[in-house]
Every structure is written in structure tokens, then in C-alpha cells.
Amino acid sequence: MRLLPEQEQVPELLVGRETSDDAGVYQLTDSIALIQTIDYFTPVVDDPYMFGQIAAANALSDVYAMGGKPTTVLNMVGYPVKKLGGEMLAEILRGGNDKVKEAGAVLVGGHSIDDQEPKYGLSVTGIVHPNKFWKNVGAKPGEVLVLTKPIGVGILTTGIKRGAVTQEQEKVVTETMAMLNKRAAEVLSDFTPSAVTDVTGFGLLGHGSEMASGSNVTLVIHYHKVPILDGTLQLAKDGVVPGGSKSNHKWLEKDVDYRDIPLEEQLILCDAITSGGLLISINAEDAEKYVQALKEAGQDSWIIGEVIEKQEKLITVKR
Ligand code: CO
Numbered sequence: 223m224r225l226l227p228e229q230e231q232v233p234e235l236l237v238g239r240e241t242s243d244d245a246g247v248y249q250l251t252d253s254i255a256l257i258q259t260i261d262y263f264t265p266v267v268d269d270p271y272m273f274g275q276i277a278a279a280n281a282l283s284d285v286y287a288m289g290g291k292p293t294t295v296l297n298m299v300g301y302p303v304k305k306l307g308g309e310m311l312a313e314i315l316r317g318g319n320d321k322v323k324e325a326g327a328v329l330v331g332g333h334s335i336d337d338q339e340p341k342y343g344l345s346v347t348g349i350v351h352p353n354k355f356w357k358n359v360g361a362k363p364g365e366v367l368v369l370t371k372p373i374g375v376g377i378l379t380t381g382i383k384r385g386a387v388t389q390e391q392e393k394v395v396t397e398t399m400a401m402l403n404k405r406a407a408e409v410l411s412d413f414t415p416s417a418v419t420d421v422t423g424f425g426l427l428g429h430g431s432e433m434a435s436g437s438n439v440t441l442v443i444h445y446h447k448v449p450i451l452d453g454t455l456q457l458a459k460d461g462v463v464p465g466g467s468k469s470n471h472k473w474l475e476k477d478v479d480y481r482d483i484p485l486e487e488q489l490i491l492c493d494a495i496t497s498g499g500l501l502i503s504i505n506a507e508d509a510e511k512y513v514q515a516l517k518e519a520g521q522d523s524w525i526i527g528e529v530i531e532k533q534e535k536l537i538t539v540k541r
């Protein structure tokens with residue numbers, strides 16, 4: 223069912239809704255385009271300060287995925303203040319604002335409503351040069367794929383709720399989600415990637431399939447090269463997989479050739495992620511340089527596959 227009316231075409235609109243890109247881009251002047259995005263969700267971790275950081279890092283990420291700089295943000299809050307009191311909410315907002323400051327953006331307002339279940343996120347505005355933003359499409363055969371954060375986040379956070387992860391695993395996944403994509407994007411701006419997106423709710427293969435379909439290419443993902451958080455595989459084998467990841471796996475079935483990859487590893491590749499890393503298509507030589515430069519800046523990234531001419535399926539997974 224079509225939920226939204228068709229995209230209205232105006233000349234200033236550089237990126238609209240057609241390719242499910244990370245944010246809208248609207249040209250203001252010859253040198254400035256506006257980037258706009260909004261994202262919010264229910265708590266993914268118990269610690270309210272960490273939840274605030276994660277929700278903000280996730281919302282800011284869509285501006286980084288477009289190659290932009292976040293400028294101003296608005297808080298979006300749903301909260302049962304009579305039931306839970308204000309203290310926890312203050313911690314959520316403090317966490318969010320700390321990430322906004324780290325991003326170099328400024329909180330200018332927001333809106334809150336009384337809600338049964340807590341919800342928090344941001345509407346983020348950023349800026350970018352109208353000729354220099356990155357779309358989630360445009361990947362070319364011969365390029366390679368780089369990923370800037372490990373996956374397994376949805377499975378591990380479900381594991382936390384079921385008391386099935388170690389303290390160390392919980393710490394690592396929480397820090398992974400709270401990390402901004404700022405550095406990954408800033409280092410990438412020294413290169414010219416063909417396509418960039420961030421890996422979130424549709425999982426690595428879901429966002430990869432959008433990149434493949436909009437670019438008219440096929441992506442080859444090498445399972446053993448994909449960084450996966452410690453503990454993820456065991457949880458997946460034990461059946462600790464969130465509903466969102468299972469539905470990603472289901473709707474991607476016709477688009478992915480999994481070869482001999484077992485079901486639990488397929489589910490990991492489809493795992494719904496909160497605040498994931500950037501997925502980048504870029505020429506092989508620059509990919510090596512980028513991974514090195516990002517490492518020197520203090521962050522790991524991984525070359526996980528390549529782009530080939532369009533095949534029958536949008537994605538092929540190899541060992
Ligand atoms: Co996104």
C-alpha cells in the first residue's frame with residue numbers, strides 16, 4: 223500500500239524520497255544546500271543517559287551519510303512524566319545534548335508530548351555544498367564496499383533484554399551505538415565515494431539492496447570480512463533474533479543469493495541496527511587509503527565486498 227503521496231518535483235529539491243536516501247537535500251544558494259532528517263525510537267538500553275546518546279548519534283548519522291555537517295537540532299520527546307518522573311527524562315536529554323555538542327551542532331528547541339512509552343530522537347538540519355553531497359545510489363562495478371562499524375547490534379540488544387550477554391558485550395555494543403559517524407564522514411570527505419548510506423533498521427543487506435537497486439548493480443558481500451560484534455553468532459544460533467531482523471530477512475529473500483551461508487549467519491547480515499556505520503562504495507585504491515586514514519584518526523573500518531555488473535539478484539553473499 224502506498225502511504226505517502228508521490229514526491230512533488232521542485233527544482234531546488236536535490237534528493238527527495240525516490241531512492242529511500244538517508245535525508246532530504248534542498249538547495250538554498252549556489253554554495254549551500256539544506257539537509258533534513260528525523261529519527262526517534264523507544265529505549266534500546268536501560269541507562270537513560272546512554273539511550274539519549276544513542277538516539278542522538280543515530281539521528282545525526284543521516285546527515286553524515288549525506289556528507290553534510292549537522293548545524294541545528296530539535297528534540298522529539300514522548301514521555302509518561304506522571305508515571306516515571308522527570309529525572310530519567312533529564313538524563314536522556316543530557317545524553318542527547320552531549321552528542322549534539324560533540325557533533326558541533328546546537329539544540330534550538332523541540333516538542334514533547336505525554337506518551338505511555340518513552341520515545342526520544344532528533345530532527346536534524348545540516349548543510350552541504352550542492353555539488354558535494356553523497357547519495358545512497360551511484361555505486362559502480364569494479365568498486366569495493368567499506369563498512370565503518372561492526373554489525374550484530376539488534377541481536378545483542380535483544381540479548382541484553384533477555385539477560386543473555388556479558389557485561390563486556392553490553393559495554394561494547396552500547397559504545398558502538400553511541401559513537402558518532404562524524405569522524406568516518408570527515409575522513410571520507412577527502413575522497414570521492416560513489417555512494418554512501420548508513421546501516422540502520424533494514425540491516426546491512428537491506429540498505430545494501432537499496433544501494434544496489436538504485437545503482438543498477440549487484441553487491442558481493444564476503445561474510446568472513448564483515449565485522450560482527452562478539453557474542454552475536456552464539457545468540458543467533460540460540461534464536462535470540464529481533465522481529466525486525468527476521469522481517470528484513472523475509473523481504474530480502476528474493477533479492478539475495480546466500481549460496482551456502484547458514485540461516486543464523488543470514489539473519490546476522492539482515493540484523494536491524496540502531497545507529498550503525500557508513501556503507502561506502504568507492505574505488506579500490508581510495509578504499510585502502512580511506513581505511514588507513516580512518517585508522518590513523520582512531521577508528522577501524524573494513525572492506526567487506528565489491529560491486530559487480532547487475533546480476534539476477536541484488537546481492538550475492540560469499541564465505
Ligand atoms: Co540512514
Ligand code: CO
Nearest residue numbers: 244260261284
Ligand atoms: Co533515518
